[in-house]
Amino acid sequence: MTRKQRRLTMIGGSLAVLAVAAALVLNAMRDSIVFFSTPSMAAEKQIPAGKRFRLGGLVQPGSLVRGDNLAVNFSVADGSAVLPVAYKGILPDLFREGQGVVAEGAIDASGVFRADTVLAKHDETYMPKDVADALKKQGHWKDDYGAKPSASAAPTQGAPK
């Protein structure tokens, strides 16, 4: 093999691997990406039943109902819309009524959000960043949510099914 042929083999091989990687990435992008919505964004966009997304908002105070065998129902609100959520499993340590929450799952035929993962993903002010940004945008942000200046780590806690 000449020097040129060797170089061409290398470049050809590299390009082939890169092409495969690009194809894998594009394919995965199409199927495995999950969008974030608040209840009012979900209503506005009319997300079809069965489509997975991340729902973020505040746990409506007084809406938490515990059923049998770890079944939990609560509502997520963002000031203008409310979406009922059903979940089965153990809620994360940081889950509180009136505090921020992010749940992943899909809306079922009866309009209930069936969550398979509930994340309490926030710092000690109990406000997930995504939720805080969305609430600010909608003008429902109250300063007292973020009143305490903090320099602490924010635990990510999840409770997948």
Added chain:
Amino acid sequence: MIAEAGHYALVLALALSLIQSTVPVAGARWGDVALMNVARSTALAQLLFVAVSFTALVMLHVSSDFSVANVFENSHSTKPLLYKITGVWGNHEGSMLLWVAILALFGGLVAAFGNNLPLSLRAHVLAVQGWIAAAFYLFILMTSNPFLRIATPPIEGRDLNPVLQDIGLAVHPPMLYLGYVGFSISFSFAVAALMEGRIDAAWARWVRPWTLVAWIFLTLGIAMGSYWAYYELGWGGWWFWDPVENASLMPWLAGTALLHSAVVMEKRNALKVWTILLSILTFSLSLLGTFLVRSGVLTSVHAFATDPTRGVFILLILCFFIGGSLTLYAWRASTLKQGGLFAPISREGALVLNNLFLTTACATVFVGTLYPLALEVLTGDKISVGAPFFNLTFGPLFVPLMMAMSFGPLLAWKRGDLLGAAQRLTAAGIAALVAIAVAYAWTYGGSTFAPLAIGLAIFVIAGAMTDLAERTALFRAPFATAMQRARGLPRATWGTAFAHAGVGVALIGIVCETTWNSEYIGTLKPNEVARVAGYELKLDGVTQRQGPNYREMIAQFTVRLDGEKLSVMTPSKRNFITRGSSTTEAALLTRGASQLYISLGESTNEGAVAVRIYHKPLVLLIWWGPVLMAFGGLLSLSDRRLRVGAPKPAKASRALQAAE
């Protein structure tokens, strides 16, 4: 007084780093030996002052001096001593100080042990270290000073985040930083080589041990972090493809590629330009990791409260160093002479393939981590890219890499014999096929994918052993000769075998844990029994206990297997009064490499507790694998060739080594 002393020491360290970053370069330009030697003394003095500064912060935390804001926000007088010390880097300011302290440590090591480096190279390397150090000192002093006082000191502190009050915090961040920051050395060497426009095989021999040290620590740091998340977060996951985890995985992938390309450069004087580029990219990814974690653009376990000025400052540092070094690379790389021809099928070719797959895998992680950020900036849409994305992209790229891994060490330099290598791997191939058949038969009707993956892992492990067997002529020569040859083998060869086998071991753990993990989630009342994977776990009762700075609810389980009592497990839930938050302390029962895992949820009114019980088969292999890899790295590091200044191994030195 201590706070002011620490602050002042930090300012002095900044001043020293500024001298270190300018004077030696001028010295190298004018050929002035005295000026070049300034690099050495300033690097050592800088290390001294950072050490003083860091010690001061530790003392403030230990003595609970709440007049210092950093101590007030992250400490509490009742906190156990260990967490008072580890709490120093359990917050943004303190962890940045640890970062620069480790940077200064590496600079100091080069200064102290780099006596056999060419003078101008050492001056340039230390100068580049000085630039990085100066940028981060400025960052700390301007945006995140850990020594700020509070005008009216409070009586009690606000305590450290309970999740961080764990032995893991003592080990994970320092290890990870030793890895991250350790790559700054290969970066400095690369930039110095570009500035000097000269690079040779000796350069690679100097760079390799430093890269290896950083890589060993990063490997252990990532593994440690993963195990910490596994037992602390309470739901048994060990890798979440969280952006912060990815931030540490990317330098690891690039660093692994760098280790391999540096071998080619040292042995064959080829791939020079690529090795330089990889050195730059690896440290750039470390800086990117620091940016992602410290700027608060991400929210995760590690996200510290956001302050936009910090993010912008780190972004500037990032742009300056990455942009600057890449520009220098584009400008100067052509001056480096290419050398060392090789055929596509050869040891070099295999290492190029390794680099290709590692960097491509790294690129997919990069895309998956940064795409959501880019999309949010561009369109405002918020998305999350989770495990499915990475499993679909990262997974397929690792399969060919692992297949090739057994072949590489069996190929000769320059021109290899693929057929011959394949013949020598016949035994490994058969072992892999047997493993697939056994795993398939055992779990008949289950996943078909898992047995194949286990076969691949066995192939990698058996391939690594084949390499050793071939080199020692085991089974071909008398046993005593083989043993003698085994002692005579370069330690680097042993290191390669261990590290490669470690990858296979980790893969077995990953596959077994994800495929055959069984779980029980439900509520249990006292004396009720849960059954998981043949084990019977009876809840004996729930008790309360008062810890130093928390209240604890402890549940006691008796574990039985086939009616025989094995052990007692006591998972608990801790309530931290000061922060009003709680943590879950999982209980682990190790059986061989498998584990039983219990974590508690909330308790209900009728005295029942919500529990999660997992049986995780062979889960420990996930971390034994990286430990093996790190051990392989350590063996390689002890290789006589890498002890800088040692003569190139000749036949004669083999005998010497055997006598050691």
